[in-house]
Amino acid sequence: MTYQIIAVDDAAPGPCVDVGITWNGSDTITSTEAIEATSLTLSGALTGGASSNIAINTNKFTVDAASGNTIIAGTLEATGASTIGEVTASGAATFNNSCGFGANINTATSGSVTIPLDTIYDSYSTNAIDVLNASLADGVAGQFKIIKLNTFDTNNMVLTPANFADGTTITFSANNEVAILIFDGTNWQLVYTNASVA
Numbered sequence: 621m622t623y624q625i626i627a628v629d630d631a632a633p634g635p636c637v638d639v640g641i642t643w644n645g646s647d648t649i650t651s652t653e654a655i656e657a658t659s660l661t662l663s664g665a666l667t668g669g670a671s672s673n674i675a676i677n678t679n680k681f682t683v684d685a686a687s688g689n690t691i692i693a694g695t696l697e698a699t700g701a702s703t704i705g706e707v708t709a710s711g712a713a714t715f716n717n718s719c720g721f722g723a724n725i726n727t728a729t730s731g732s733v734t735i736p737l738d739t740i741y742d743s744y745s746t747n748a749i750d751v752l753n754a755s756l757a758d759g760v761a762g763q764f765k766i767i768k769l770n771t772f773d774t775n776n777m778v779l780t781p782a783n784f785a786d787g788t789t790i791t792f793s794a795n796n797e798v799a800i801l802i803f804d805g806t807n808w809q810l811v812y813t814n815a816s817v818a
Contacts, residue, residue: 730775740764744792745771752777759803768798769815786810787817 674683680693723741726733730750735742737759746752746769754777756765769777769792777792779799785807790799792815799813810817 725770728771728773735765735767735779737763741766741768743768743770744777745769746773746775746777748774751775754779756781756801756808758782759808761803761805763803764811765801765803765808766798767801768792768796769794771795772797781808783807784810789818791816791818 671685673685675681679691682691683689722739724736724739724743726742726744728745728747730747730752732753732755733744735754735756737757742765744752744754744767752775754767756767756779759765767779767790772793772795779790779792780788781790781801783806785804786809790810790813792799797813797815799815800811801808802811803809
């Protein structure tokens, strides 16, 4: 949208005062007292937009007019809901949401652990001290979890989802055993595993 101010050369234009311009965000622009005791109101559809490339500070934020490709040189932060078709990242990409992006890779451990819901992939290694008991709370409908035992050492890893449609536990007892689950809104459903389900 382009705003244009037109100056009129008048030998006796009368007393001029401050100009006030009001736009209601939709279809009306009002200009008050460009010249004392006058006003102007424009109504109707306000149309327009950028038909050329957009660039802020040379390359900090650019939009290609033809393709719509957008490049942000700084950090993009979205606090509301976002719809993402495909993610390509040349730098670090961090997603904090209930869909569970990101990864969590753990060193050898034992005892009890709670598998986080804000990651899609979690891998563990057991040790010679004790069994690793992993719990998984309910997620949100459509959420995926990939859980893997990277390295088996003496003790198993036993996964217990809070609500599991295909059994009660999944026991990992060898290197590279994995389980892929999806939450249906009520239960974790098993998509694939090469571990043992009981």
